[in-house]
Amino acid sequence: MSDMRAKMEDITNKLKSNNIRLSHQRLKVLEYLDHNRIHPTVEQIYEGLHDEIPTLSKTTIYNTLNALTESGLVKVLTIEDNETRYDIRTDAHGHFKCTACGEIYDFEVNMDSLEIQGLNGFRVYSRDMYFSGICPKCMEQE
Amino acid sequence: MSDMRAKMEDITNKLKSNNIRLSHQRLKVLEYLDHNRIHPTVEQIYEGLHDEIPTLSKTTIYNTLNALTESGLVKVLTIEDNETRYDIRTDAHGHFKCTACGEIYDFEVNMDSLEIQGLNGFRVYSRDMYFSGICPKCMEQE
DNA sequence: ATACAAACTTGTAATGATTACAACTTAATT
DNA sequence: AATTAAGTTGTAATCATTACAAGTTTGTAT
The missing domain is CATH 1.10.10.10 (Winged helix-like DNA-binding domain superfamily/Winged helix DNA-binding domain)
Structure with missing residues (x-):
């Protein structure tokens, strides 16, 4: 609780x-x-x-x-x-959508670990990550 | 060309x-x-x-x-x-949208550098990254 | 407590992006 | 050249979201 x-x-x-x-x-x-x-x-x-x-x-x-x-x-x-x-979760985290069942899972991300190039001089306010694929539950049912 | x-x-x-x-x-x-x-x-x-x-x-x-x-x-x-x-670019890269001018910039990403937790057992097919903020051009004009 | 103004709720209508559909046209194959 | 599958187009339908206006609630000042 x-x-x-x-x-x-x-x-x-x-x-x-x-x-x-x-x-x-x-x-x-x-x-x-x-x-x-x-x-x-x-x-x-x-x-x-x-x-x-x-x-x-x-x-x-x-x-x-x-x-x-x-x-x-x-x-x-x-x-x-x-x-x-x-x-309702507003802290930094990623989202995974299963293309089979449609469910959306949260996952934890260390945003600072990401190696990027091409954003020098940009002011970044938000970073969103959307992955997709098959979740374990749906992989079982194949 | x-x-x-x-x-x-x-x-x-x-x-x-x-x-x-x-x-x-x-x-x-x-x-x-x-x-x-x-x-x-x-x-x-x-x-x-x-x-x-x-x-x-x-x-x-x-x-x-x-x-x-x-x-x-x-x-x-x-x-x-x-x-x-x-x-038309289909290789892995990120997108940044400037909230001031609306323009969308590409940036380069090393997807494998990302530290994530919570996707063990998931089969990941696509990884999209959307950042937003202010681009250098718009920061000048403030 | 009462009155007033600002904010909120609700149903209906409007908007705007995308898809469905049907008639016609184009292109690949025998 | 004939056949057939795929493509194009305009119009109508769909669906999520927003605009709007009338009535309701809430907070504040008196």
Whole structure:
């Protein structure tokens, strides 16, 4: 179990500094992201919360995710076009997508170990790594 | 100037093995990608070729790019949602997008230098790296 | 507590990229 | 030259996302 008190404090602080209110709907979206670490799409979030909040609108989910992204509380994953995904993990890590089952796995990366050339004089703010292939589970089933 | 003869031979071979014909339109799309190394969108390709081939349809460009992607002759870049881009460079390299001017730069990467954890037992087929920040040109103008 | 203003939610409509489809055209093969 | 598979094109359909406007909630100042 994670330390919810510290987490909530962090959340409210980040939101306050961006003049964003933590409404009931937004709290539920954050809760969904925290409990379902599957890098969900808007559709998945919508389906997941629909039973609990039948009036919840997709527009609100989009609005919420955009607000949370601007506040730095969630990260956008653009692994493939046509399926924007959202990640509540905001520290540096990589993503692997299995082309067989579609699942997205996290992996740990030492970004500083990477040997690169051609970015002298560039100011780098974000570094994203997307791998793809076959996950162990799907390799077994072949 | 690149060795066009060898390149064309490589192209026709790859297409033949996939039962894909190298039509006039497809040749022009390839030529555009070769001469305009800007990781263009479909819209940019369409605009760029419209004067020369007024009858060219966007559907053909989509069809062509999908066929070339399946044959491995071009790579799809999904840096941000809502702007699929195409790259004629198919060797391993990274992409940097300047958030100020929007330009996408290539950079060289030694993929094997990367220290990662959590992918034991995974079969990795592709490794994409997307960086973003400010390019030197835009830093000057501040 | 009350009132006000700013922020939020929601449903519907608009947008924009991509794909589906069907009729017609082109190209490779016998 | 005939046949057949593949390609092209314009239009319509699809789907994710955003725009918008009306009503609702929340925080703050009085």
